[in-house]
Amino acid sequence: MIDVEELTVRYGAATALDGVSLSVGRGEMVALIGPNGAGKSTLVNTLCGLLKPAAGRVSVSGRLALVPEGRHLFAPLTVDENLRLGAWRGRDRDTSPVYRLLPSLEPLRHRRAGRLSGGEQQMVALGRALMSRPEVLVIDEMSLGLAPLVVAGLADHLRERNATEGLAVLLIEQNARLALDLCTRAYVLEAGRVTASGTSAALAGSDSVAAAYLGLEG
Amino acid sequence: MGELAGYLITGAGIGCAYALTGSGLVVIYRVTRVVNFAQGTFAVLAALTVTTLLTAGLPHGLAEGLAVVLAGLVGVLVGLVAIGKPGTTPQAALIVTLGLGVLAYAVEIVIWGDQPRSFAGVPGSVTVLGTRIQAHYLLIAGVTAVVLTGAALLFARTDLGRALTATAADPYAARVVGINVLRMGLLAFAVGGALGGLAGVLVTPVQQVSFDSDVALVVNGFSAAILGNLTRPGLTLAGGLLLGIVQALVGGYLSTSYQTEVALIFMLAVLIARAGRRDVVEAV
Structure with a gap:
Protein backbone atom coordinates (compact mmCIF):
# COMPACT_ATOMS: atom_id res chain seq x y z
CA MET A 1 0.00 0.00 0.00
CA ILE A 2 2.85 2.33 0.93
CA ASP A 3 6.23 2.02 -0.70
CA VAL A 4 9.00 4.46 0.17
CA GLU A 5 12.40 4.08 -1.44
CA GLU A 6 15.52 6.04 -0.59
CA LEU A 7 13.44 9.09 0.31
CA THR A 8 15.27 12.34 1.01
CA VAL A 9 13.40 15.48 2.09
CA ARG A 10 15.05 18.81 2.82
CA TYR A 11 13.90 22.06 4.41
CA GLY A 12 16.25 24.51 2.74
CA ALA A 13 19.74 23.37 3.69
CA ALA A 14 18.55 21.06 6.49
CA THR A 15 18.01 17.41 5.62
CA ALA A 16 14.98 16.03 7.48
CA LEU A 17 14.92 12.59 5.87
CA ASP A 18 18.00 10.96 4.43
CA GLY A 19 17.55 7.89 2.23
CA VAL A 20 14.59 6.40 4.10
CA SER A 21 12.99 3.20 2.79
CA LEU A 22 9.94 1.51 4.24
CA SER A 23 6.84 -0.34 3.14
CA VAL A 24 3.40 -1.18 4.43
CA GLY A 25 1.62 -4.08 2.75
CA ARG A 26 -2.09 -4.67 2.30
CA GLY A 27 -3.73 -5.35 5.67
CA GLU A 28 -0.49 -4.87 7.56
CA MET A 29 -0.01 -2.90 10.78
CA VAL A 30 3.40 -1.26 10.83
CA ALA A 31 4.91 1.04 13.43
CA LEU A 32 7.40 3.84 12.99
CA ILE A 33 9.08 4.77 16.25
CA GLY A 34 11.72 7.31 17.06
CA PRO A 35 12.46 10.34 19.20
CA ASN A 36 11.25 13.90 18.67
CA GLY A 37 12.80 15.54 15.63
CA ALA A 38 13.68 12.23 13.97
CA GLY A 39 11.69 13.18 10.87
CA LYS A 40 8.53 11.18 11.53
CA SER A 41 6.13 14.02 10.78
CA THR A 42 8.13 14.98 7.70
CA LEU A 43 7.60 11.43 6.43
CA VAL A 44 3.87 11.70 7.15
CA ASN A 45 3.53 14.98 5.29
CA THR A 46 5.46 13.58 2.33
CA LEU A 47 3.21 10.50 2.21
CA CYS A 48 0.18 12.79 2.09
CA GLY A 49 1.67 14.85 -0.72
CA LEU A 50 2.05 17.96 1.42
CA LEU A 51 5.85 17.96 1.03
CA LYS A 52 7.90 17.23 -2.09
CA PRO A 53 10.77 14.73 -1.97
CA ALA A 54 14.23 16.05 -2.87
CA ALA A 55 15.17 12.52 -3.96
CA GLY A 56 13.80 9.00 -3.85
CA ARG A 57 10.34 7.67 -4.50
CA VAL A 58 7.06 7.57 -2.59
CA SER A 59 4.20 5.50 -3.92
CA VAL A 60 0.85 5.01 -2.26
CA SER A 61 -1.69 2.65 -3.77
CA GLY A 62 -5.25 2.80 -2.56
CA ARG A 63 -6.95 5.50 -0.54
CA LEU A 64 -4.80 6.94 2.24
CA ALA A 65 -6.12 8.92 5.16
CA LEU A 66 -4.19 10.68 7.90
CA VAL A 67 -4.91 11.25 11.56
CA PRO A 68 -2.52 14.15 12.09
CA GLU A 69 -0.46 14.83 15.19
CA GLY A 70 -2.30 17.18 17.54
CA ARG A 71 -5.59 15.97 16.00
CA HIS A 72 -6.17 19.19 14.02
CA LEU A 73 -9.94 19.15 14.17
CA PHE A 74 -11.94 22.07 12.79
CA ALA A 75 -12.67 23.61 16.19
CA PRO A 76 -15.60 25.90 15.21
CA LEU A 77 -17.44 23.07 13.44
CA THR A 78 -19.50 20.35 15.08
CA VAL A 79 -18.43 16.71 15.32
CA ASP A 80 -20.79 15.81 12.50
CA GLU A 81 -19.49 18.60 10.28
CA ASN A 82 -15.91 17.53 10.97
CA LEU A 83 -16.79 13.99 9.95
CA ARG A 84 -18.51 15.14 6.75
CA LEU A 85 -15.41 17.08 5.70
CA GLY A 86 -13.40 13.88 6.14
CA ALA A 87 -15.15 12.68 2.99
CA TRP A 88 -14.55 15.97 1.12
CA ARG A 89 -12.85 14.19 -1.78
CA GLY A 90 -15.69 11.67 -2.14
CA ARG A 91 -19.38 11.95 -2.81
CA ASP A 92 -20.76 9.83 0.01
CA ARG A 93 -20.73 12.01 3.10
CA ASP A 94 -23.13 9.90 5.18
CA THR A 95 -21.71 9.89 8.69
CA SER A 96 -23.84 7.05 10.10
CA PRO A 97 -21.27 4.27 9.35
CA VAL A 98 -18.72 6.11 11.51
CA TYR A 99 -21.21 6.39 14.39
CA ARG A 100 -21.75 2.64 14.09
CA LEU A 101 -17.99 2.04 14.29
CA LEU A 102 -17.39 4.59 17.05
CA PRO A 103 -20.69 4.69 19.00
CA SER A 104 -19.28 7.05 21.64
CA LEU A 105 -19.30 9.84 19.04
CA GLU A 106 -23.04 9.64 18.37
CA PRO A 107 -24.16 11.65 21.45
CA LEU A 108 -21.52 14.30 20.65
CA ARG A 109 -22.51 14.82 17.02
CA HIS A 110 -23.82 18.37 17.48
CA ARG A 111 -21.07 19.48 19.86
CA ARG A 112 -18.36 21.83 18.61
CA ALA A 113 -15.12 19.90 18.17
CA GLY A 114 -13.14 22.56 20.04
CA ARG A 115 -15.12 21.83 23.20
CA LEU A 116 -14.35 18.10 23.40
CA SER A 117 -11.83 16.39 25.66
CA GLY A 118 -8.53 15.20 24.19
CA LEU A 149 -7.40 3.74 29.02
CA VAL A 150 -8.36 5.99 26.09
CA VAL A 151 -5.32 4.83 24.14
CA ALA A 152 -6.23 1.20 24.79
CA GLY A 153 -9.74 1.87 23.43
CA LEU A 154 -8.36 3.46 20.27
CA ALA A 155 -5.93 0.59 19.81
CA ASP A 156 -8.84 -1.87 20.05
CA HIS A 157 -10.68 0.04 17.32
CA LEU A 158 -7.67 -0.15 15.05
CA ARG A 159 -7.19 -3.88 15.66
CA GLU A 160 -10.83 -4.47 14.85
CA ARG A 161 -10.77 -2.42 11.61
CA ASN A 162 -7.61 -4.25 10.64
CA ALA A 163 -9.05 -7.68 11.40
CA THR A 164 -12.50 -7.14 9.85
CA GLU A 165 -11.72 -4.92 6.86
CA GLY A 166 -8.03 -5.46 6.27
CA LEU A 167 -7.32 -1.79 6.95
CA ALA A 168 -3.57 -1.22 6.68
CA VAL A 169 -2.09 1.03 9.35
CA LEU A 170 1.14 2.97 9.63
CA LEU A 171 1.36 4.00 13.27
CA ILE A 172 3.82 6.75 14.07
CA GLU A 173 4.50 6.75 17.79
CA GLN A 174 6.80 7.98 20.48
CA ASN A 175 5.19 5.41 22.76
CA ALA A 176 7.23 2.48 21.46
CA ARG A 177 5.67 -0.07 23.79
CA LEU A 178 2.20 0.68 22.45
CA ALA A 179 3.45 0.67 18.85
CA LEU A 180 5.28 -2.64 19.17
CA ASP A 181 2.32 -4.23 20.95
CA LEU A 182 -0.14 -3.18 18.29
CA CYS A 183 1.88 -3.69 15.12
CA THR A 184 3.53 -6.73 13.62
CA ARG A 185 6.49 -4.89 12.08
CA ALA A 186 8.31 -1.71 12.98
CA TYR A 187 10.95 0.73 11.83
CA VAL A 188 13.12 2.91 14.06
CA LEU A 189 13.78 6.38 12.68
CA GLU A 190 16.58 8.45 14.19
CA ALA A 191 17.95 11.75 12.84
CA GLY A 192 16.27 11.22 9.48
CA ARG A 193 17.49 7.65 8.93
CA VAL A 194 16.05 4.20 9.52
CA THR A 195 18.41 2.70 12.08
CA ALA A 196 16.57 -0.55 12.74
CA SER A 197 13.67 -2.51 11.32
CA GLY A 198 12.09 -5.91 11.67
CA THR A 199 9.25 -7.71 13.40
CA SER A 200 7.99 -6.08 16.57
CA ALA A 201 9.05 -9.10 18.57
CA ALA A 202 12.60 -8.94 17.22
CA LEU A 203 12.87 -5.20 17.81
CA ALA A 204 11.44 -5.46 21.33
CA GLY A 205 14.04 -8.12 22.00
CA SER A 206 16.91 -6.03 20.66
CA ASP A 207 19.02 -4.54 23.43
CA SER A 208 19.52 -1.13 21.82
CA VAL A 209 15.82 -0.62 21.03
CA ALA A 210 14.79 -1.87 24.46
CA ALA A 211 17.23 0.49 26.15
CA ALA A 212 16.36 3.54 24.06
CA TYR A 213 12.61 3.19 23.67
CA LEU A 214 11.23 0.74 26.17
CA GLY A 215 13.00 2.10 29.22
CA LEU A 216 14.78 -1.22 29.85
CA GLU A 217 18.43 -1.70 30.62
CA GLY A 218 20.35 -3.21 27.70
CA MET B 1 -41.26 62.77 12.73
CA GLY B 2 -41.33 62.58 8.95
CA GLU B 3 -37.88 64.09 8.74
CA LEU B 4 -36.48 61.65 11.30
CA ALA B 5 -38.04 58.67 9.53
CA GLY B 6 -36.52 59.90 6.28
CA TYR B 7 -33.06 60.04 7.81
CA LEU B 8 -33.50 56.60 9.34
CA ILE B 9 -34.52 55.01 6.03
CA THR B 10 -31.97 56.72 3.82
CA GLY B 11 -29.32 56.02 6.46
CA ALA B 12 -30.27 52.35 6.54
CA GLY B 13 -30.04 52.28 2.72
CA ILE B 14 -26.48 53.57 2.73
CA GLY B 15 -25.82 51.33 5.74
CA CYS B 16 -26.73 48.33 3.57
CA ALA B 17 -23.89 49.24 1.21
CA TYR B 18 -21.53 49.46 4.20
CA ALA B 19 -22.80 46.10 5.42
CA LEU B 20 -22.27 44.49 2.00
CA THR B 21 -18.76 45.95 1.75
CA GLY B 22 -18.06 44.85 5.32
CA SER B 23 -19.45 41.37 4.66
CA GLY B 24 -17.10 41.04 1.70
CA LEU B 25 -14.23 41.89 4.04
CA VAL B 26 -15.52 39.34 6.55
CA VAL B 27 -15.81 36.51 4.00
CA ILE B 28 -12.27 37.12 2.75
CA TYR B 29 -10.85 37.52 6.26
CA ARG B 30 -12.62 34.47 7.64
CA VAL B 31 -11.17 32.20 5.00
CA THR B 32 -7.75 33.73 4.30
CA ARG B 33 -7.00 35.92 7.38
CA VAL B 34 -6.27 38.72 4.90
CA VAL B 35 -7.76 42.18 5.50
CA ASN B 36 -8.56 43.20 1.93
CA PHE B 37 -8.01 46.93 1.55
CA ALA B 38 -9.03 46.72 -2.11
CA GLN B 39 -12.58 45.93 -0.98
CA GLY B 40 -13.93 49.40 -1.87
CA THR B 41 -12.41 49.08 -5.33
CA PHE B 42 -14.85 46.30 -6.23
CA ALA B 43 -17.76 48.66 -5.56
CA VAL B 44 -16.29 51.49 -7.61
CA LEU B 45 -15.33 49.24 -10.52
CA ALA B 46 -18.76 47.65 -10.64
CA ALA B 47 -20.58 50.99 -10.43
CA LEU B 48 -18.46 52.61 -13.16
CA THR B 49 -18.86 49.50 -15.33
CA VAL B 50 -22.64 49.80 -15.05
CA THR B 51 -22.48 53.39 -16.36
CA THR B 52 -20.60 52.15 -19.43
CA LEU B 53 -22.87 49.14 -20.02
CA LEU B 54 -26.01 51.28 -19.75
CA THR B 55 -24.54 53.80 -22.19
CA ALA B 56 -23.83 50.90 -24.55
CA GLY B 57 -27.53 50.08 -24.50
CA LEU B 58 -27.74 47.14 -22.11
CA PRO B 59 -30.92 47.03 -20.05
CA HIS B 60 -31.02 47.59 -16.30
CA GLY B 61 -30.65 44.33 -14.42
CA LEU B 62 -28.35 42.79 -17.01
CA ALA B 63 -25.89 45.68 -16.75
CA GLU B 64 -25.85 45.52 -12.94
CA GLY B 65 -25.61 41.71 -12.97
CA LEU B 66 -22.65 41.71 -15.36
CA ALA B 67 -20.91 44.37 -13.28
CA VAL B 68 -21.28 42.25 -10.12
CA VAL B 69 -19.87 39.22 -11.97
CA LEU B 70 -16.97 41.38 -13.18
CA ALA B 71 -16.33 42.50 -9.58
CA GLY B 72 -16.24 38.83 -8.55
CA LEU B 73 -13.70 38.09 -11.29
CA VAL B 74 -11.60 41.08 -10.25
CA GLY B 75 -11.85 39.64 -6.73
CA VAL B 76 -10.27 36.41 -7.99
CA LEU B 77 -7.49 38.43 -9.67
CA VAL B 78 -6.81 40.39 -6.47
CA GLY B 79 -6.80 37.08 -4.58
CA LEU B 80 -4.37 35.51 -7.03
CA VAL B 81 -1.92 38.39 -6.65
CA ALA B 82 -2.40 38.64 -2.86
CA ILE B 83 -2.34 34.98 -1.80
CA GLY B 84 -1.42 33.06 -4.95
CA LYS B 85 2.22 32.65 -4.02
CA PRO B 86 2.56 29.89 -1.41
CA GLY B 87 3.82 31.11 1.94
CA THR B 88 2.57 34.69 1.59
CA THR B 89 1.67 35.94 5.07
CA PRO B 90 -1.69 37.68 5.64
CA GLN B 91 0.22 40.85 6.56
CA ALA B 92 2.11 40.87 3.27
CA ALA B 93 -1.12 40.13 1.40
CA LEU B 94 -2.78 43.10 3.15
CA ILE B 95 -0.11 45.44 1.76
CA VAL B 96 -0.55 43.86 -1.69
CA THR B 97 -4.29 44.61 -1.60
CA LEU B 98 -3.55 48.20 -0.58
CA GLY B 99 -1.23 48.52 -3.59
CA LEU B 100 -3.80 46.98 -5.92
CA GLY B 101 -6.38 49.49 -4.67
CA VAL B 102 -4.08 52.35 -5.63
CA LEU B 103 -3.36 50.72 -9.01
CA ALA B 104 -7.11 50.53 -9.58
CA TYR B 105 -7.32 54.35 -9.24
CA ALA B 106 -5.05 54.71 -12.25
CA VAL B 107 -7.05 52.21 -14.30
CA GLU B 108 -10.36 53.83 -13.36
CA ILE B 109 -9.17 57.35 -14.20
CA VAL B 110 -7.84 56.19 -17.58
CA ILE B 111 -11.13 54.48 -18.48
CA TRP B 112 -13.78 56.66 -16.82
CA GLY B 113 -12.04 59.95 -15.93
CA ASP B 114 -12.06 61.58 -12.53
CA GLN B 115 -15.59 63.02 -12.47
CA PRO B 116 -18.35 61.49 -10.34
CA ARG B 117 -20.88 59.35 -12.20
CA SER B 118 -24.26 57.95 -11.45
CA PHE B 119 -27.13 56.11 -13.10
CA ALA B 120 -30.84 55.84 -12.53
CA GLY B 121 -32.15 53.33 -10.04
CA VAL B 122 -35.71 52.19 -9.40
CA PRO B 123 -37.88 55.15 -10.45
CA GLY B 124 -40.54 56.82 -8.33
CA SER B 125 -41.05 57.25 -4.65
CA VAL B 126 -43.03 55.54 -1.91
CA THR B 127 -44.40 56.65 1.42
CA VAL B 128 -42.89 54.82 4.39
CA LEU B 129 -43.64 55.82 8.00
CA GLY B 130 -45.25 59.01 6.81
CA THR B 131 -42.32 60.18 4.74
CA ARG B 132 -41.69 59.99 1.00
CA ILE B 133 -38.48 58.24 0.00
CA GLN B 134 -37.03 57.08 -3.31
CA ALA B 135 -38.32 53.61 -4.16
CA HIS B 136 -34.74 52.57 -4.87
CA TYR B 137 -34.08 52.37 -1.11
CA LEU B 138 -36.49 49.44 -0.92
CA LEU B 139 -34.49 47.62 -3.60
CA ILE B 140 -31.27 48.23 -1.65
CA ALA B 141 -32.78 46.84 1.55
CA GLY B 142 -34.45 43.88 -0.17
CA VAL B 143 -31.41 42.78 -2.17
CA THR B 144 -29.13 43.18 0.85
CA ALA B 145 -31.43 41.06 3.01
CA VAL B 146 -31.66 38.30 0.41
CA VAL B 147 -27.94 38.25 -0.41
CA LEU B 148 -26.71 38.33 3.19
CA THR B 149 -29.21 35.62 4.16
CA GLY B 150 -27.94 33.55 1.23
CA ALA B 151 -24.33 34.07 2.30
CA ALA B 152 -25.18 33.07 5.89
CA LEU B 153 -26.91 29.91 4.65
CA LEU B 154 -23.94 29.09 2.41
CA PHE B 155 -21.61 29.13 5.42
CA ALA B 156 -23.95 27.40 7.87
CA ARG B 157 -25.75 24.81 5.78
CA THR B 158 -23.55 23.64 2.92
CA ASP B 159 -20.45 21.47 2.83
CA LEU B 160 -18.80 24.14 0.67
CA GLY B 161 -19.45 26.70 3.42
CA ARG B 162 -18.11 24.29 6.03
CA ALA B 163 -15.02 23.74 3.91
CA LEU B 164 -14.53 27.52 3.73
CA THR B 165 -14.81 27.73 7.52
CA ALA B 166 -12.53 24.71 7.91
CA THR B 167 -9.90 26.35 5.72
CA ALA B 168 -9.91 29.38 8.01
CA ALA B 169 -9.93 27.31 11.20
CA ASP B 170 -7.04 25.02 10.31
CA PRO B 171 -5.45 25.25 6.85
CA TYR B 172 -3.19 22.25 7.55
CA ALA B 173 -6.09 20.01 8.51
CA ALA B 174 -8.03 21.30 5.51
CA ARG B 175 -5.21 20.09 3.24
CA VAL B 176 -5.09 16.78 5.09
CA VAL B 177 -8.73 16.05 4.21
CA GLY B 178 -8.14 17.14 0.62
CA ILE B 179 -9.55 20.67 0.62
CA ASN B 180 -7.68 22.88 -1.84
CA VAL B 181 -6.81 25.80 0.43
CA LEU B 182 -5.78 28.17 -2.36
CA ARG B 183 -8.98 27.47 -4.29
CA MET B 184 -11.04 28.19 -1.16
CA GLY B 185 -9.15 31.45 -0.65
CA LEU B 186 -9.81 32.50 -4.25
CA LEU B 187 -13.47 31.56 -3.90
CA ALA B 188 -13.63 33.81 -0.82
CA PHE B 189 -12.08 36.64 -2.83
CA ALA B 190 -14.64 36.03 -5.60
CA VAL B 191 -17.55 36.19 -3.12
CA GLY B 192 -15.98 39.23 -1.43
CA GLY B 193 -15.55 40.92 -4.81
CA ALA B 194 -19.15 40.23 -5.80
CA LEU B 195 -20.47 41.53 -2.46
CA GLY B 196 -18.37 44.68 -2.87
CA GLY B 197 -19.57 45.06 -6.46
CA LEU B 198 -23.16 44.68 -5.34
CA ALA B 199 -22.68 47.44 -2.77
CA GLY B 200 -21.46 49.81 -5.50
CA VAL B 201 -24.19 48.88 -7.98
CA LEU B 202 -26.94 49.32 -5.38
CA VAL B 203 -25.81 52.59 -3.86
CA THR B 204 -24.75 54.55 -6.94
CA PRO B 205 -28.29 55.64 -7.94
CA VAL B 206 -28.65 57.42 -4.58
CA GLN B 207 -25.03 58.46 -4.08
CA GLN B 208 -22.69 59.37 -6.94
CA VAL B 209 -19.52 57.34 -7.35
CA SER B 210 -16.05 58.40 -8.47
CA PHE B 211 -12.70 56.65 -8.61
CA ASP B 212 -11.91 57.51 -4.98
CA SER B 213 -15.30 56.62 -3.48
CA ASP B 214 -13.73 53.38 -2.31
CA VAL B 215 -12.16 55.11 0.68
CA ALA B 216 -15.49 56.04 2.28
CA LEU B 217 -16.89 52.59 1.51
CA VAL B 218 -13.92 50.66 2.84
CA VAL B 219 -13.58 52.82 5.98
CA ASN B 220 -17.26 52.37 6.76
CA GLY B 221 -17.32 48.72 5.70
CA PHE B 222 -14.25 48.03 7.82
CA SER B 223 -15.81 49.81 10.82
CA ALA B 224 -18.92 47.70 10.43
CA ALA B 225 -16.84 44.53 10.14
CA ILE B 226 -14.77 45.47 13.20
CA LEU B 227 -17.96 45.42 15.27
CA GLY B 228 -18.26 41.78 14.22
CA ASN B 229 -14.57 41.19 14.96
CA LEU B 230 -14.02 40.77 11.20
CA THR B 231 -15.55 37.31 11.44
CA ARG B 232 -19.25 37.69 12.24
CA PRO B 233 -21.55 38.66 9.36
CA GLY B 234 -24.61 39.32 11.55
CA LEU B 235 -22.82 41.94 13.64
CA THR B 236 -21.32 43.39 10.47
CA LEU B 237 -24.82 43.97 9.12
CA ALA B 238 -25.85 45.59 12.40
CA GLY B 239 -22.70 47.74 12.36
CA GLY B 240 -23.31 48.84 8.77
CA LEU B 241 -26.92 49.83 9.43
CA LEU B 242 -25.95 51.65 12.64
CA LEU B 243 -23.21 53.59 10.88
CA GLY B 244 -25.44 54.54 7.94
CA ILE B 245 -28.22 55.74 10.22
CA VAL B 246 -25.95 57.69 12.59
CA GLN B 247 -24.26 59.33 9.62
CA ALA B 248 -27.61 60.30 8.12
CA LEU B 249 -28.68 61.79 11.46
CA VAL B 250 -25.38 63.66 11.89
CA GLY B 251 -25.58 64.85 8.30
CA GLY B 252 -29.19 65.93 8.71
CA TYR B 253 -29.11 67.62 12.07
CA LEU B 254 -25.46 68.77 12.31
CA SER B 255 -23.31 68.87 9.18
CA THR B 256 -22.54 66.47 6.33
CA SER B 257 -18.84 67.24 6.74
CA TYR B 258 -18.69 65.11 9.92
CA GLN B 259 -19.93 61.90 8.30
CA THR B 260 -16.58 60.13 7.81
CA GLU B 261 -15.50 61.08 11.31
CA VAL B 262 -18.53 59.22 12.64
CA ALA B 263 -17.16 55.96 11.18
CA LEU B 264 -13.67 56.59 12.46
CA ILE B 265 -14.85 57.46 15.98
CA PHE B 266 -17.14 54.41 15.93
CA MET B 267 -14.27 52.14 14.90
CA LEU B 268 -11.94 53.61 17.53
CA ALA B 269 -14.58 53.26 20.23
CA VAL B 270 -15.14 49.59 19.37
CA LEU B 271 -11.41 48.90 19.27
CA ILE B 272 -10.73 50.66 22.58
CA ALA B 273 -13.66 48.94 24.26
CA ARG B 274 -12.25 45.58 23.22
CA ALA B 275 -8.54 46.39 23.45
CA GLY B 276 -7.96 44.05 26.36
CA ARG B 277 -9.37 41.04 24.57
CA ARG B 278 -6.99 38.66 22.87
CA ASP B 279 -9.20 37.76 19.90
CA VAL B 280 -9.46 41.36 18.73
CA VAL B 281 -5.75 41.98 19.04
CA GLU B 282 -5.29 38.95 16.81
CA ALA B 283 -7.94 40.17 14.36
CA VAL B 284 -6.48 43.64 13.91
Missing part, protein backbone atom coordinates in the same frame (compact mmCIF):
# COMPACT_ATOMS: atom_id res chain seq x y z
CA GLY A 119 -9.73 11.59 24.00
CA GLU A 120 -12.99 12.58 22.31
CA GLN A 121 -11.09 14.74 19.85
CA GLN A 122 -8.77 11.87 18.97
CA MET A 123 -11.83 9.70 18.38
CA VAL A 124 -13.29 12.36 16.03
CA ALA A 125 -9.94 12.64 14.24
CA LEU A 126 -9.99 8.87 13.72
CA GLY A 127 -13.63 9.01 12.58
CA ARG A 128 -12.88 11.86 10.18
CA ALA A 129 -10.07 9.81 8.63
CA LEU A 130 -12.34 6.75 8.34
CA MET A 131 -14.97 8.85 6.51
CA SER A 132 -12.85 8.73 3.34
CA ARG A 133 -13.11 4.88 3.48
CA PRO A 134 -9.34 4.51 3.50
CA GLU A 135 -7.47 1.34 2.66
CA VAL A 136 -4.44 2.60 4.52
CA LEU A 137 -4.50 4.79 7.59
CA VAL A 138 -1.53 6.83 8.79
CA ILE A 139 -1.77 7.83 12.44
CA ASP A 140 0.68 10.40 13.75
CA GLU A 141 1.18 10.29 17.52
CA MET A 142 -2.10 8.67 18.47
CA SER A 143 -1.31 8.36 22.19
CA LEU A 144 0.13 11.83 22.81
CA GLY A 145 -1.54 13.49 25.80
CA LEU A 146 -4.16 10.79 26.23
CA ALA A 147 -4.96 8.62 29.26
CA PRO A 148 -3.81 4.98 28.93
